[in-house]
Amino acid sequence: MRNRNSFYCIFHLYTIITWPVYFLVQKPWKAKANHNKLKSVALMHGDDFVLHRSVSDISDVHVRFIQDKIDTMEKVFRFAVRQHGQKAAVGTREILAEEDEIQPNGRIFKKFVLGSYQWRTFTQMDNEAESFGRGLRELGINAKENVVLFAETRAEWLIASNGCMKQNMPLVTLYATLGEDALIHGINETEVSCVVTSQELLPKFKNILPCTPNVTVLVVFEDAIKPLDLAGYGDVVKILPYREVIRLGEMSSKTGLLPKPEDTAFVMYTSGSTGPPKGVLMSHENVMSSMLAYTNVAVIFESDVYMAYLPLAHVLELIGESMCMLYGIPIGYSNPLTMTDNSSKIKRGSKGDASVLKPTIIACVPLILDRIYKSIQEKVESGSAVKKSLFNLAVQYKLDWFQRGYDTPIINSVLFRPVRAILGGRIRFILAGGAPLAPETHRCLRAALCCPVLQGYGLTETCSATTMMDFYDRSTGITGGPLSCCDIKLVNWDEGNYRVTDRPYPRGEIHVGGPNVAVGYFKQPEKTKEEFYEENGRRWFRTGDIGEFRPEGNLQIVDRKKDLVKLQYGEYVSLGKVESELKTCSLIDNVCVYADPTKMFVVALVMPNPDHLKSISMKSGISWNNIEDICLNSQMEKVYLTEIQKHGLKCRLEKFEIPQAIKLISEIWTPDMGLVTAAFKLKRKNIQDRYQLLIDRMYS
Missing domain, CATH: 3.40.50.12780 (ANL, N-terminal domain)
Known part of the structure; x- marks a missing residue:
């Protein structure tokens, strides 16, 4: 406590000395104005849709490419x-x-x-x-x-x-x-x-x-x-x-x-985790439109x-x-096995790729950023109480002043230099995409790495380009405004109770329209017709994601229309597919698989078969009183998890599709409980709401 109070005094003194200079040099009012500037405007409103378009200027490079064809x-x-x-x-x-x-444990x-x-x-x-x-x-x-x-x-x-x-x-x-x-x-x-x-x-x-x-x-x-x-x-x-x-x-x-511009440049296949992978047909015009939009x-x-x-x-x-x-x-x-000095394939005492290359720009998926965040946290936790207190105070101090429009160059240079050195010490900005980035990770890395972490949103079907944060945006949890290559339309999804008339912000399924929208799916005309459409001379794609537009024109992803979830590293998991495979296991009567987009694995709520449950408890020497007690037994959960994972491998599920934690549920899900439909299809949102505490425990 004494150290913490001392650090508070030091930071307070630092503020008194530096604030007048930083106020004049950094002009925080300009930073706040840039943060609040309009990213997009609503061009059209209908009964069931609202259409937004970017207000950003196009770059000199973009203009030159148009002029030079x-x-x-x-x-x-x-x-x-x-x-x-x-x-x-x-x-x-x-x-x-x-x-x-040779490792300390003798392994090579x-x-x-x-x-x-x-x-x-x-x-x-x-x-x-x-x-x-x-x-x-x-x-x-x-x-x-x-x-x-x-x-x-x-x-x-x-x-x-x-x-x-x-x-x-x-x-x-x-x-x-x-x-x-x-x-x-x-x-x-x-x-x-x-x-x-x-x-x-x-x-x-x-x-x-x-x-x-x-x-x-x-x-x-x-x-x-x-x-x-x-x-x-x-x-x-x-x-x-x-x-x-x-x-x-x-x-x-x-x-x-x-x-020619209309010729196919790529047939880019998805990861295939939702069944056979789909090949997305991208023309040269599609890819060009996407790339030029990013130059803006x-x-x-x-x-x-x-x-x-x-x-x-x-x-x-x-x-x-x-x-x-x-x-x-x-x-x-580079690759993740050689990226940093501590990467698994780097010989002890040698330099990782980042230390040698000293990059200024990298693109990351949230999994890599979370690993960096965790490694920072572990290093802080393993240090002395003094260093831990100092680091946490420095991060919070910087974040507080960051929201007011200020940077902290002295703190960056003195306290955060070792953190910046992980990626070579010269990182100027990080592009984050492929899956949602956890706000806590976003805030910490932006502070400790002393650079913008720019989150974007895009799909293979839109050639990556849909939205992106700009350099002045100080938000977390949003994906930025629409890029200049496309319009974004929110369309009512009545089944999920998302409507453009919602308050305080309009919400709906995200449709993307523009020259960056792909031609369709390779040799899948029916699937192409289902997901793509033409309207007013523009090609559109139904993303299945649910979004809302904030007042400044930024898009925020709030839900997913289908039971398709993209995990932290960008793998798509079809919850229905995984459940249908797991239900073939004799130990299971019913199962609801849950995937948090900010995590790298799925978990499951399992309704066990009572007969098999009793049989396993007897074989394992676990006393049987009633089904409620046995479902709360942690040893039984471990036995069930092992069997479910074996079954998942036998069904040829991918590793990221197989639950890494489960909770046994003694209740029987019935339509009367509101957890399944009359046809006994899962009502995911209702199940999630009822068992949120158990889900949180599985992920913790």
Whole structure:
């Protein structure tokens, strides 16, 4: 308590000394005015809808692209090469060795010994992309033939994609984390003959090649230190190293076949966690519209450096890296296993990627930000009581003054320097997307990392672009105003009691309309017709998300129309699908799965089968008095959880779909209780309201 009072006195003295200077230099009234400025306006009101449009100006880059008719992604790349030819474009850390490191418990972990970043210039990248595209032509791949890219984020991914665009070959992107069934589905549905993958992922094809009869060519990005082993793949499919395709292209005389704005640029597959993954058809015009809209809100300098590690199969990362090329910003590649000094693959005493690269911009999903937040909290908690008290007071002090329009440069430099060093010490802003960001995480990181954390909202079907916070917005829990490429319409959803007449703010299902809205779903005309529509010459997409517009024109996501929830790392979980699989378990009479979008796993409320419950209690030596008591027994919960998880794996559920905590419910859900319909379908909202305390306990 004495230390805390001393710190209060120090902060009070600091305020007295610095406030007059900060008032004159920082002009907090301007910061507050920028925070409160209008982001969008309601253009149209109907009985069942309200339509909002951005009021932001378009950038000089945007104007130039319109004037110069730069209307395809291939033209963007050509523009970048002309503008930034000899500048560093893409960089990869040199892997010097892989060594065994013995842990205190005796276990041995493989660790990397990494060197410096090795850079390709824009001109070198262009030559490599040109050769790769021609190499594919030499292998018999023609214009408008789909090519699958199934690899981790790396420089070769971006180069290969640009090489394909130079030959008007649409890219089919599949997440490197997809299971075999989803991978087979994507390859067969798009009827590709060529798959580009990495040496690390190549072994998957030993199992799936018999199920993908159209595939005749596999191109492999080689590993930096391990030799490429091609044994066991048969002789039906030709397997070539990436460098061999480049060599073929260098000797080729074939010319480029340039795409048009309406041609398909990407068939971007979703993660597939709600059944077979859907391929979203994106034209060059769609992607261009999205990217140019971001140029209207992004503040980018020539000295910026971008750290890339999110999947390039995710549209957010693809747009981010495309913008870096446009502005001539170097892209340094990383991954979560080598990002920081304490990452799991970094040898003890070595530097992580962020410490070497010192990026100024990164894009993050909430899972990564939550990990950073937790690591900060753990470090604070493990320190002395004095350091803990000082840090917490500093964060709260900064947040209080931040809301008044002030920054705290001395505190930033003295107290938060070690925190900023986690990401290299130079981060200027962080883009957050892919799932909702918990407000507490948002506030803490904005204070401790001393930079804006800009949350956005977008979908694959809108090519990532829908809304984004601007640099002056000091809010949490909102996703910013609409981007200039689209209008946002809130439409009544009567079933969920969300209406545009709601007070204090209009609410409804979010529909997005504009040139950034995708063409539709690949080979799924009925699904396309269900989700997309044309109105007044504009293409619209029904998101299924429920939003509300705040007075300043910011959008806030408040609910989800379907039982589809996006978890912290961006995986979609279909609650109904998981429940239908778990209900096939003989131990369960009924189950309600719940997913908090700010968490990385699901939990479940389980109505156990009484006979099986009694049988298990006897086998486990748990005394049986009545069903109410046994459902409260923590040992029984553990037994049930283990069995449910085994059943989930047997049903081939993904790890993030399998409940990591359960609560046994002794009540029988009936229509009279209002927890199920007359047809015994779950009323999720009612169940959540009734058992909210149990749900909170499961997540804690």
